[in-house]
Structures are given as structure tokens and as C-alpha cells.
Amino acid sequence: MTSEELEKLLAQQPVALLHRLARGRVHRQFRAGKRRLIELLLQHSSQNRAGLESDLQTLIGERQSRSQSGQSHRPHAPVPHPKKTSLRGGDSEPMESAISLSDWLKGIGVPPPQPFIADPWQTEALAAVSETDVVISVPTGSGKTYVAVEAARRAMEDNRTVIYTSPLKALSNTKYTEFSKIFGSDRVGILTGDRQENGQAPLLIMTTEILRNLLYDAASGEIDIRLDTLGLVILDESQYIADPERGVVWEETIIFCPSQARLLLLSASIGNPQDIADWLTSIRPTTCRLVRHGTRTVPLRAGYLHPNEKLTPLFRTQGIPYGHPSQLHPEAKRLFLEYEDETLPSGRSRR
Ligand SMILES: Nc1ncnc2c1ncn2[C@@H]1O[C@H](COP(=O)(O)OP(=O)(O)OP(=O)(O)O)[C@@H](O)[C@H]1O
Ligand SMILES: [Mg+2]
Structure with a gap:
């Protein structure tokens, strides 16, 4: 595969697949948009091109077999703009309702003063x-x-x-x-x-x-x-x-x-x-x-801050369901898709 072919193939993949590919290869990959991620992956491929290509093919294969067995949340077919219609793959989402932003933010703030007692650890x-x-x-x-x-x-x-x-x-x-x-x-x-x-x-x-x-x-x-x-x-x-x-x-x-x-x-x-x-x-x-000591005193809440400054819970629940993609908050998912579309390398838009 030439560098150009590799770049083209990477650009055709959804950003979630690129993030998986970037794990262990690109430091702080979750901060990178699609264009940057592709750039970093191409840079990394100079060290181990064969490894990158083979992992990429594996991920593409996994994704295809998931979509053939009807489990895919992100079909290959060109998709309409998320603002105008339902989310890509939204049909297969669980129907459980998602937490509202105000409920998700509840309880954040300075707690009332209490006497200090050292924890046993x-x-x-x-x-x-x-x-x-x-x-x-x-x-x-x-x-x-x-x-x-x-x-x-x-x-x-x-x-x-x-x-x-x-x-x-x-x-x-x-x-x-x-x-x-x-x-x-x-x-x-x-x-x-x-x-x-x-x-x-x-x-x-x-x-x-x-x-x-x-x-x-x-x-x-x-x-x-x-x-x-x-x-x-x-x-x-x-x-x-x-x-x-x-x-x-x-x-x-x-x-x-x-x-x-x-x-x-x-x-x-x-x-x-x-x-x-x-x-x-x-x-x-x-x-x-x-x-x-394993218990988290301050529970984690995962949120997504879009570059347009819109904040939304990342998952449907307040807790973190260990990153299960079907648990993504619908609004976060919509913003992801919007961001992915906006950051596709120019001229390669899948829309
Ligand atoms: N035993 C305790 N009871 C109640 N609050 C505590 C207790 N010990 C520390 N705190 C408060 O917990 C907060 C976090 O403490 P600290 O900054 O030391 O955390 P840390 O373990 O160093 O976290 P990080 O991993 O982010 O560095 C501080 O506001 C501190 O005053
Ligand atoms: Mg500290």
C-alpha cells in the first residue's frame, strides 16, 4: 500500500475506528480530531508500517462483520447530516432514556464544611x-x-x-x-x-x-x-x-x-x-x-465538550458504563458525528 493509499483508507474510516487504531500509538489520541489523528498515524507508520496496516485491516474486517451481522451502529452507506435526520445507526440503540444535562451536573460544587477526619488509608x-x-x-x-x-x-x-x-x-x-x-x-x-x-x-x-x-x-x-x-x-x-x-x-x-x-x-x-x-x-x-485504597471519593462523570462549547453528558447514565458504545448519550453522539463530518480531510467528505 502506498502512503497515499493508506491515507485514503484511513480517511474513509470512522473516527472511532481511528481512535482504536491509535491506542498505544498516539499519545493523548482522544484530543485529536480526525484530520490530526490521520496525520499522527501516518507519522507513526514510518516506524512500523506493516503493523499499522495489519491492525487497520483487522479493525475494518471486524467492523464489516459486525455490520453484516446487523450489530453495527455506524453503517458504511453515505449518511444524511445528523441535524436533518436521525443519527447514523440510531435505530439499533437501546430505548432507555438518557440523563439530562442539568441532572448530570447536579451536586457539583463546594460541599458544606465538616470537621477533618483522616481516612484509614x-x-x-x-x-x-x-x-x-x-x-x-x-x-x-x-x-x-x-x-x-x-x-x-x-x-x-x-x-x-x-x-x-x-x-x-x-x-x-x-x-x-x-x-x-x-x-x-x-x-x-x-x-x-x-x-x-x-x-x-x-x-x-x-x-x-x-x-x-x-x-x-x-x-x-x-x-x-x-x-x-x-x-x-x-x-x-x-x-x-x-x-x-x-x-x-x-x-x-x-x-x-x-x-x-x-x-x-x-x-x-x-x-x-x-x-x-x-x-x-x-x-x-x-x-x-x-x-x-480503591473507593473513589469523588465519583467520575464523563462529559463531552464540543469545540463549539456545547457540553453534554457522554453516556446515558450519570455513572460510566466502562465505555460501552451503545451507552453513548444521544446528544454526545450527535455532536461526535457533526465533529467527524467537520474534520474530515477536505475533499474526502463522505456526505
Ligand atoms: N480525609 C479526608 N476527608 C475529607 N476530605 C479530604 C480528606 N483528605 C483530603 N480531603 C480533601 O480532598 C480533596 C482532594 O485532595 P488531594 O488534592 O490531596 O487529592 P489527591 O489524592 O492528591 O488527588 P490527585 O490525584 O488529583 O492529585 C482536597 O480538597 C482535600 O482537602
Ligand atoms: Mg495530588
């Missing part, structure tokens, strides 16, 4: 980090910051210094502001590529790359970041260890972390946290304890 993690390294794997919005703050407070009360790292300069800036309010601005410093303030403070916030570089330099004796007094290193968003490009930074930071400092890895979405805890145990002088 927070107490468990805090107790553990005074003795061992700890990996925390809990859903997003569960309160990992509380553990980081309290562990930092305890380490500083013990006259130990603390380093907190995040993968992003923006997050480091936010934490700098947040921790300065909690501990006082004289107790907190920041070191990122853009900002160096209060570098002698007992609590230093930095990007993980900066810490890795400091540890490199310290290992070669070039600078002194008071490694002897370092009591705690907190690696926030440590699921980045799985990132194909940046993951090595987390690995090296862990490997070079001074032995007397405790490591606290915070993560919302490590797929294999036990493996990571076991690896830490195998390379560090102390064991590593895994603290897990």
Missing part, C-alpha cells in the same frame, strides 16, 4: 512512612496531599529536610503556593527550570528532573544539597515511572535517592503498584510498603 500511610518507603495507590481526589503534608511536617519537626517533586513546573508552582501557606514562606523553597527561590528552605519543591539532576551532581561530588539531612523525598504523580520517555527519570531518582531518606510515592493510577513496591524493596535498604 491516610493514617496507615502516615504510620508506615515513618518506618519504611511507601507507595500510595489511591484514586484521584482521595487526599494524597494530606499524607504528603503531614509526613513533611513530621520530618521537619525531626530536623530533617524534605524534597517534594512533581512532573510539571505548573504543579510545582501550585504546590509551592499551597505549602508556603501551610508551613510559612520561609520554610518552603522552589527549584524548577524557571524559578529558584529560597533554596536553603527545609522543604524544597522541584520537578522530578531537577531532583534527578541534583542527585547526579551530588553523586559526582559537584554540589551539596544537604543530602545528609534529607529525611523524606515525596514523588507526586509517580505513575510517570511508566512513561516511555520520562519514566527513566523516576527510576534514576529512586535509585540515586540517599539511603537514609524515606521515599513516598504518590499515585492515582499505577497499574502494577505491588511490582513497584517490590522493586523498591529490592533496591533500597528498607522495605517498601504499598498502601492501596
